[in-house]
Amino acid sequence: MSSSVRQREAFDRRFSAPPERTARMARIVADSMPRPAHAVLDLGCGTGRLARAVAAAHPAASVLGIDISAVNIAAAIESAALERSTAAFRQADYMAFDGGPFDLIVTDGVLHLIPGDTRALFDKLSRDLRAGGVLVCCMPYDSAYNRAFAVVRRAMRACRGAWLDALILALARMLHGREMTTDDLRERVPYMYIPPARTMTAELRNRLAPSVGLRPVGTRPMRSTSLSQLKHNVTIFQKDTTTA
Numbered sequence: 001m002s003s004s005v006r007q008r009e010a011f012d013r014r015f016s017a018p019p020e021r022t023a024r025m026a027r028i029v030a031d032s033m034p035r036p037a038h039a040v041l042d043l044g045c046g047t048g049r050l051a052r053a054v055a056a057a058h059p060a061a062s063v064l065g066i067d068i069s070a071v072n073i074a075a076a077i078e079s080a081a082l083e084r085s086t087a088a089f090r091q092a093d094y095m096a097f098d099g100g101p102f103d104l105i106v107t108d109g110v111l112h113l114i115p116g117d118t119r120a121l122f123d124k125l126s127r128d129l130r131a132g133g134v135l136v137c138c139m140p141y142d143s144a145y146n147r148a149f150a151v152v153r154r155a156m157r158a159c160r161g162a163w164l165d166a167l168i169l170a171l172a173r174m175l176h177g178r179e180m181t182t183d184d185l186r187e188r189v190p191y192m193y194i195p196p197a198r199t200m201t202a203e204l205r206n207r208l209a210p211s212v213g214l215r216p217v218g219t220r221p222m223r224s225t226s227l228s229q230l231k232h233n234v235t236i237f238q239k240d241t242t243t244a
């Protein structure tokens with residue numbers, strides 16, 4: 001089975017970030033948007049809430065959301081039609097996606113889930129941006145907490161079964177049953193078994209990304225909503241105007 005098919009199967013389910021998180025990401029995008037911005041990509045858009053918020057706030061921009069999951073893209077298209085959003089959606093595995101270049105790429109909680117070589121991923125992100133374009137990237141950062149969680153997730157993956165899924169869901173309901181529906185909590189169970197393929201390290205931010213033309217221009221905190229979630233922050237990169 002190819003790695004793209006394995007990935008599609010792993011993510012063949014709905015995922016929506018909490019509304020407060022989407023609102024914060026939309027504000028960071030608004031603060032980072034190059035002027036004029038014609039084309040925006042939401043990479044790993046889930047059910048499309050952030051893409052729709054960006055399209056509503058920037059009516060002159062054309063906003064495309066892509067996601068490897070057909071279920072997410074179907075939900076995103078349905079919600080966009082209901083809201084009369086101008087955001088468009090397409091199912092695609094980012095590493096095989098050919099739709100750029102963009103003025104801004106935003107990606108929330110996705111880059112650590114894409115397997116393979118980190119340089120190849122950031123090189124593609126850079127090639128998919130116009131000169132001067134911006135990457136707004138929210139992902140887990142390098143920390144003792146996240147490293148410990150990666151170990152736990154690897155151990156849980158080794159003994160995954162229906163009983164462990166049920167236990168995780170029961171614990172999640174105890175911790176978050178007041179603010180989240182059981183369906184929303186169930187969406188998150190498979191993520192408990194995925195150790196991050198990468199985190200945002202100083203090496204990635206300050207050496208690897210600049211070496212492919214992406215200069216770090218800022219970092220923003222992102223509030224964690226659960227103890228079981230990897231801790232994320234937002235790093236903003238700008239593509240060199242000298243890199244093709």
Ligand SMILES: C[S@@+](CC[C@H](N)C(=O)[O-])C[C@H]1O[C@@H](n2cnc3c(N)ncnc32)[C@H](O)[C@@H]1O
Nearest residue numbers: 011016017044045046067068069093094108109
């Ligand atoms: C944690 S969810 C975040 C969804 C959305 N960004 C949000 O914040 O609501 C991660 C998303 O990345 C998508 N994804 C994972 N690997 C991908 C890939 N190679 N290409 C495109 N999307 C991918 C998954 O299907 C899933 O919707």
